[in-house]
Amino acid sequence: MPWLDDRGRLFGRINIIDLAVLLLVLLVAARLGLRSRLLRAVNPSTAKPVEAVLVVEDVRQATADAMQEGENVLNTKSNAVLGKLVKKEVRPALKEVETADGRLAQAESPFKKDVYLTVRGPGQVTPNVILMGGYEMRVGASLAVKGLKFAVNTTVLSVKVEE
Template identity: 40%
Template sequence: MKLIDDRGRLFGLINIIDLFVVLIVLGVVWGLLTRTAVLERLNRSYAEKPVEILFLVENVRQYTVDAIQPGEVVRELRSDETVGTIRTVEVRDYKEKVPDLEGNWHMSPVPGKKELFITVEGRLKEYNGAFRVGQSDIKVGSKVTLKGKRFNVETFVLKIQD
């Protein structure tokens, strides 16, 4: 038995052209089904809610502290979406664990380094109970890179109030 006979049939059962047409139709149907499933996931409904977020910025110099001012609009770095407006900036000395001569560990301030607690008010999109900015989830403990007119800082989310 030949693979393709003299009439152009595969194993004498089905014409090769018919087989290609059936495969193309099945491919189109499969593509439409998967595309609509992907679009449904992407087009989830969301609601914008007013939130107040507390961010922590660690281990920065005074130049960065001076650049971050209340009233400035803050955006997420990758998506360039607005997170909100800085309401307050609290500056503290940055501290690290340091051993003493007896082997005990103590928190000691690092000269020239600060940590910032930035409170931001804004309106964020809430998808299925989680706040999002661009492709980043805004959850307590998550790392978010924020940018303003004169700064880019890596922050940690400490608190979210809606």
């Protein structure tokens, strides 16, 4: 018995295109199931308070003003809540400029700001990873976050587990 018959059916029963579509649907469903399982990774009964400091570099003042203390901070890709914005510190962005004698020096930008966001929320702490909202919090990691009126790319500056 041939694998494909003259009408393109596998073993004379299953259309090969229908089989490909079915496999694609199953793969997408498996991927979504895995993703939702990762987002539910924080078990409320074993959660510990975690505080992360995120830095948003080189943004306009309007972006800095849109970030409000007390609002929820979410992961942009999944809408998973990382925690509450408990502290916001706005500083002038530092840029390297060349001086008249050819040296490099740091100067404050008159237009751009660096914003330091302190986010506090429940986290799952294991020997290998600290999760907030199902996402790994590691110093130096890039993280896209959003709030009610802002969406920015951040870098994790520090992570502290509160006992």
